[in-house]
Amino acid sequence: MLDARGLGVDFGQRVILRDFDLRVAPREFVCIVGPSGCGKTTLLRLLAGLAAPSRGELSFNGRRVDGPQPGMAIVFQDYGRALLPWRTVAGNIALALEAGRVPRQEFEPRIAGLLEKMQLAPHADKFPAQLSGGMQQRVQIARCLAQEPQILLMDEPFGSLDAITRHELQDEVCRIARDDGRTVVFVTHDLEEAIYLGDRVVALAANPGRIAEVVDIDLPRPRNQLETREDVRFLQYRHRLYKHLAH
Ligand SMILES: Nc1ncnc2c1ncn2[C@@H]1O[C@H](COP(=O)(O)OP(=O)(O)OP(=O)(O)O)[C@@H](O)[C@H]1O
Ligand SMILES: [Mg+2]
Numbered sequence: 435m436l437d438a439r440g441l442g443v444d445f446g447q448r449v450i451l452r453d454f455d456l457r458v459a460p461r462e463f464v465c466i467v468g469p470s471g472c473g474k475t476t477l478l479r480l481l482a483g484l485a486a487p488s489r490g491e492l493s494f495n496g497r498r499v500d501g502p503q504p505g506m507a508i509v510f511q512d513y514g515r516a517l518l519p520w521r522t523v524a525g526n527i528a529l530a531l532e533a534g535r536v537p538r539q540e541f542e543p544r545i546a547g548l549l550e551k552m553q554l555a556p557h558a559d560k561f562p563a564q565l566s567g568g569m570q571q572r573v574q575i576a577r578c579l580a581q582e583p584q585i586l587l588m589d590e591p592f593g594s595l596d597a598i599t600r601h602e603l604q605d606e607v608c609r610i611a612r613d614d615g616r617t618v619v620f621v622t623h624d625l626e627e628a629i630y631l632g633d634r635v636v637a638l639a640a641n642p643g644r645i646a647e648v649v650d651i652d653l654p655r656p657r658n659q660l661e662t663r664e665d666v667r668f669l670q671y672r673h674r675l676y677k678h679l680a681h
Contacts, residue, residue, distance in 0.1 A: 436617075442454065459617075478621050509571075509574055511593050527545050
């Protein structure tokens with residue numbers, strides 16, 4: 435579905451990312467993990483067509499990516515800035531339907547379905563400032579899902595949430611990916627989150643950003659916050675990949 439070959443980015447004289455190769459298959463959940471500043475956001479922006487690479491090629495469904503693609507949706511870390519403060523929860527989700535030129539009569543059932551899916555139904559008429567961080571991030575995810583994307587690109591979406599909320603949203607994203615057959619590329623600096631979510635973990639090294647190691651994650655699904663994290667294989671993956679995150 436997504437095919438990156440030899441992607442590289444320079445900012446001025448500085449090489450930020452080099453030789454990035456990745457093929458993502460439909461329905462695959464790929465996590466990209468790496469230390470702060472190694473180029474994860476830069477990479478995700480490339481994959482999303484929001485920035486152009488200095489080198490290499492990128493295609494989505496066999497077509498060269500030269501700008502934002504209709505089949506892609508991006509979830510940003512900073513939900514505070516991603517949502518429109520003057521629109522309600524339902525109004526923020528409607529934004530994606532408006533942009534997608536969905537007929538008006540379909541708005542209500544589609545928004546209701548998304549509110550249900552993201553457990554936001556009681557909050558439809560609230561404004562973002564009236565919601566917790568976790569709920570705001572649910573709204574952003576619901577708005578992305580309203581685009582019915584083939585692929586979700588997520589940049590540290592749970593980075594600023596508390597641990598329990600984070601776990602809940604991890605399970606939510608796993609469920610959506612599985613039930614709706616979505617493909618996900620998920621960027622995080624949290625190794626355990628990457629192993630918990632992914633079918634595959636791509637570990638990046640810094641200066642310049644590059645692939646250090648790629649590991650297939652052989653853990654049963656559905657995953658479980660207690661059992662999966664206690665699985666000896668989970669701990670072995672953690673052990674194996676930890677060195678890439680350490681300074
Ligand atoms: N527009 C820019 N111009 C120049 N340098 C930049 C620009 N954007 C990012 N960089 C540099 O590129 C490197 C990678 O930044 P990036 O934001 O992609 O890292 P990251 O892995 O997402 O970090 P974090 O984990 O902190 O979010 C950093 O050293 C940063 O200073
Ligand atoms: Mg980043």
